Amino acid sequence: MIQNIEAKTDEELVKLALEDSDNFRYLVERYEEKIGRYIRRISMVSNEDVEDLLQEVFISVYRNLNDFDSGLKFSSWIYRIAHNKVISRWRKDKNAPKVLRSEESLEIFNIMEDKDDFFAKLVQRDDGKEVYKILNTLKLEYKEVLVLKFLEDKSYLEIADILKKPMGTIATLINRAKKQFKEIVERENLNNKLQ
């Protein structure tokens, strides 16, 4: 049994896992909640499917441990693997539910409240029921950047590493996601409804 696991860095845990597969449990335990939540937020699948996806993600992480590049944050690397698994699952199963759960949508807007005036106004006037429906009409890549930015609280650099896109592109995607959201609100005349 390894002592003081909490004090160990991700990189140290990777080395330990490579020395002995039993040590891989520390990485699983450190990330299962975060990755599970992330999968839930972007994939909108059932809890059972989240469990399956989580298992796939961690097996893939284990297989590819030697590919982990210390120039990258381990969390970005594991989020990237989770993102890829969700995308391939989503491509395989076109019938998967694509609706964000309302509490998650509300969470996005609660966080956005602090960060963006436009979203703040919306959240102040609505319990989120109308708003989360609109969020679900966004393209996956838009929804994903919003989740990573506002729910997972990732920096632009981390989002760029996770989605394997240039930072400038990430900034553009976030802006477009917000813009598209605003357009839908205006088209649906949601502003008036909310008043």
Added chain:
Amino acid sequence: MEKLSDRILREIKEKKVAPKPKMFFLLKNYSVWALFVLSIIVGGIAFLIILFNLINSDWDVYKYLGSGYFQYIFLIMPYFWLVILGLFLFVAYYNYRHTKKGYQYKVYKVFLLSVVLSLVLGAGLFVFGLGEEAEQEAVKFVPHYQTLTGHRMRAWHHPEQGLLAGKIIKLENDHLFDLEDCQGVVWLVDTSEVEKEHLIKSVPKIRVKIIGEKKGETQFKAEEIRPWVKAHANHNKKMMQQHMGKKEWNNHQEDGGEKEADHCEHKQDGEHCHKESEAHKNN
């Protein structure tokens, strides 16, 4: 309920899952870089041949064809190599994007990098006079190369309109030689009325372009003879040396022949040798 970590470790053990070796990822990474470099090299060679072809195109002959300048440009463009250049620029871009950090750069930056590297390489090789060698190697290794790239030769194959090109296969006398055109037809070319400044040394195996007049079924009266390749003289010099023999070639050089041959073959469009060497006259 079984903990996720226990379930994962059980699966790892049951299915004997093991981390892929580091060498696997290193090889994968190196392969992507190697393909990127290879694509840049092929792109560079494509650009070298494009440059070589364009510089060796005679931009003044469009008037003989009765076509406009832009139609002529359209006719002589080395499309095959433009396609190869475009293709390998894309392959270079694709591979760079698949390197570990390749995603950090915007599409246009990666594409620009590939373009600049290929162009610099191609231009560098051109400066070293490798254009013709590259094209000749392509003739050997690219299937149906002549069919794909014969546009320049075809542009010069208009005997009725006074344009003829091909390879000198035999010297009949000082003013007559046999020339094989791109269709394999042998022409008897009369150079007796070619002014000295429009004449180049006629040596078997050398490819030439001729402006003149068709006089019979396979007879052509030349008014001007140009070397097929103007960019550098290595190939033509080699041919001349082979034809003349070592001793004669040395005499030719002593007489200033090499200097004049170089001068002649480095000329730009519309310019030709002003003076022939004595060695040539003696031939």
